[in-house]
Amino acid sequence: MAFSGRRMLAELKVHARGNIRSREGFFFTLVFPIILILLFGAIFAGGGVSQTTVYVQNLDSGPVSAAFVHALNSTSNNCSPSASSGLCMRPVSSSQNFSQYLSSKSASDGIIIPQGFSAAYGANQKVNITIYGDPASTTSAIVSGVTQAVINSFNLHNSTGVIGFTSRTAAASNYKYIDFLIPGLVGFAALTSPMFALVNLSSTYRRDKVFKLLSLTPLTKTEWLLSKIIWYIGTTIVSFILMTLVGTYAFGAHITLTWGIGAFLVLGPFFFVSLGMLVGTVSNTPESAAVVGNLVTFPMMFLSGTFFPVNSMPMYLQTVAHVLPLFYMIDGLNNVMIYGNYGAAYFDILLLVVISAITFFLAVKFFRWRED
16 A cells, blocks of 8 residues: 555544643653753752773873873773773874764863973973863862873983973863763653663554554555654654753753764654654563563663763763664754764764664564564
8 A cells, every 4th residue: 555644644633632632741752851851850960970991192202202102101001891980091193183082982081291391201391292181070180180290200211391281171171061961861752762662552553453453544664654754853852842841941051963863863753753653563462572671772861861961971881872773863953953963974974864763664564564
């Protein structure tokens, strides 16, 4: 049967009418994310994002700079996955724009060793190391203290004390927790409402033979699923507008509104509606569907950067986060709303397009009006 937009819109109207009349659906779709942003915004109002990773860029190829980097690394052994605190030194390629790199990592702590460092040290000429940090961050004070201790150690071997330092404020330190919370909660809204609703709806409709009744109508499986996708794209956009208004006017969030945001507000619900339908379809009962849905949803909810930046987590959890689809929606929103990093956002969009298309195809394939 040929695709019909009229049938799809008719199903969309029926679904929308039922959701609007449902107090529970209205609360969890629109009100609950607002409560979360008010709660977390009030708790962390004005606070910066604490970073424990220190990025080190060595622009010099001499032996003294290599020894200096080695000395910095020897001050910390907290890069292991089991470490929950302390500093972790991470090298940055000399080809990277350091300020932009820190911004893309949502980081404020970094060290640059300038070109000609080894030659200047050998010739007893003054040379400065640049220390990036956030004056309001505890970790930045620790980084500055550790670096100065290494500098003092090197200067002890040189009577003129040639190594100094220059402090700079990283661009990422201008951001507040609320700036990152808004994209995270937009992703949260795009995940929870479609997933929980479609998992429950698809399994319940199968149990109650509603799908069997729908099979007697001209409505196709694709039209039915697309009507749900359109509805949740709409509710995600409304949630985005409400959370942006609350974050901006209640807590002074600094975000940039660009057309790139629209891609994630479409692709996120598209993927999670399809995933919810797939989970509900392959589950035998509503109870088992709810269990599987929770197993899929909760790791993404807490490990994808919804409430806290992923790069503040231990390394093993960061690895897990990069496997979760929600991470790429939130990461993409951060890139377009906060950093203006469209190169990274294009990758997030491309990945979401691919996995959304695959998941939609599988959902339609395994979705049957009638039981065998």
